[in-house]
Amino acid sequence: MAAEDVYRQEFPVKGGDFAKAGAVACRIKDLLKDLGLDTKTIRRAAIASYEAEMNVIMYAWEGRVNLAVSPREVSITVDDQGPGIADIELAMTEGYSTATPEMRELGFGAGMGLPNIKKNADIFHIDSESGRGTRLEIVIRTNGHKT
Amino acid sequence: MKEKAYHSIHITKDKCIGCVHCLTACPTKAIRVQDGKARIIDELCIDCGECLRVCPYDAVHSHTTSFAALDAFAYKVAIPSTVLYGQFGSAILPNEILSALRRIGFDEVYDLSSICELNCAATEEYLNEHPRPRPFITATCPVVVRIIQGRYPALCRQILPIEPPREIAAKILRTILPKALNIPPEKIGIIHLTPCPAKMVSINSPATLNKSYIDGAISIRDIYPQILAALRKSQEDALMRHLFPETQFSGIGMGWSLSGGETRGLKNHRAVAVSGIQDTMRVLDQVESGLLQDIDLLECTVCPDGCVGGPLEVENRFLAKSRILQLVDAAGERAVVDPKDVSRLYHKNFLSFDHPVTPVESRPLDADPARAIRKAKRRERVFADLPRKDCGVCGAPDCRTLADDIVRGLARLDDCPFVKKEKR
Secondary structure, three states: OOHHHOEEEEEEEEOOOHHHOOHHHHHHHHHHHHOOOOHHHHHHHHHHHHHHHHHHHHHOOEEEEEEEEOOOEEEEEEEEEOOOOOOHHHHOOOOOOOOOHHHHHOOOOOOOHHHHHHHHOOEEEEEEEOOOEEEEEEEEEOOOOOO | OOOOOOOOEEEOOOOOOOOOHHHHHOOOOOEEEEOOEEEEOOOOOOOOOHHHHHOOOOOEEEOOOOHHHHHHOOEEEEEEOHHHHHOOOOOOOHHHHHHHHHHOOOOEEOOOHHHHHHHHHHHHHHHHHOOOOOOEEOOOOHHHHHHHHHHOHHHHHHEOOEOOHHHHHHHHHHHHHHHHHOOOHHHEEEEEEEOOOOHHHHHHOOOOOOOOOOOEEEEHHHHHHHHHHHHHHOHHHHHHHOOOOOOOOOHHHHOOOOOOOOOOOOOOOOEEEEEOHHHHHHHHHHHHOOOOOOOOEEEEEOOOOOHHHOOOOOOOHHHHHHHHHHHHHHHOOOOOOOHHHHHHHHHOOOOEOOOOOOOOOOOOOOOOHHHHHHHHHHHHHHHHHOOOOOOOOOOOOOHHHHHHHHHOOOOOHHHOHHHHHHHO
16 A cells, blocks of 8 residues: 555543543544545444543553554554553453443443444454553454455 | 535625634634635535624524515414523413414414424334434434534434424424315415524425425514514403413423423433533534443534524523423423324324435545545645634634645635745
């Protein structure tokens, strides 16, 4: 893929910044609309990026969302510095959550975040080191380019 | 050629002095000032009327039906928004307002509170029968429907497909009146009285009907002086008329025009009400990101506090709201509609949309994705050179929008007064 055909942008996310919850996902969504991607791809990217952004806000100290869009796919990579995930397999289980009661009070932490990202992604990788941080790689293929 | 979309909101060029009030107030960034005059970009305008509220020079005009235009009809029927009941002092009862409308020239006037109650019962039935998706979004506010079509296309399928009370009322009247009066249907004019500029849009280009059942919309602001005069002339009669109330108002429907009023009558479902254009867009963003799925029904109205905050009302919205709350209290939980009737109409699909809401064409940077990507990159570079003062002098509402206009070929970098200065 020619480099000029890929749009890249980095969005910083601060842990604990609930006031800005969803801001990055919104910007990504607006951008994908400007790029003329199809509705379904945008919806999937919106849901996946929102969940990923919220994971950083809820659990990590800080993180970066890196977006790369080509006509064929939307790639969202999220790196955070934080506590990491001790048991990834367990974290991928629907309903499993380490959210605090305060987070649940706000309506977060239903344990659907990571499973929801996976459900909306064509490619999903998760890598985590306890005490260091987590890296998510999400790829969503645009319509007409489904494999 | 593509048909030009109908809009209610227009700029009166003679009055416009090209300031920036409307530019910054527009929630969809649809206004530009060019050659000293404001201009509305048709595809972006949602007819919300925010510009009309802020213009200090009265240069924003909303196209509504004039009272004189009703002469075309042999029989004139008014269906006033319940907002009308809040426009006069607390000594004036809704029945008097309806009777004043008859005196100024309407042959018949129908209260909408009962139809609001009907709509609520039908909504309950729909939610019972459709456990998914969640949340459904109410279709009463035509601006919300328009925002969803343009900005949140994925949410079109979440709009609850029951027509709003004004259309249901008009459809019922259109069914029964020609037979009852022996007047051809086209000679009967059904007119909505409203504080909302967007109702003319939903009448002229309905999003969910093949044709609206309503013939026109008169702004409350326009018809207010006539109603007031009629009320003054008959103060004595009104006193006695109180003793023979002509219409039974619905306690469930009376508060419909206040935020939360549409969903207040729901018995078994969790509803959330949002009002104001910014908050509406914020919550729709959340729904699009997959949130609020534990909510059954989301009521959105773009005017502050609901339709009672519509730009074409007369009374200030806080007083109007307080008056309507009094009326809601007075009517209590009184139901005037038989649930069995609602169920029958509902199952005959009498209350449903003719067709689902469909997205309107979006406005990508370029039809070709690869070119759109290149333009988006250029837009970032252009934006980096702009001063980020969002002053509006260039004619765009903010620097980001100017950058967008530049890559779309609609503006030039030296439209920015700061960039120009540096060059000199």
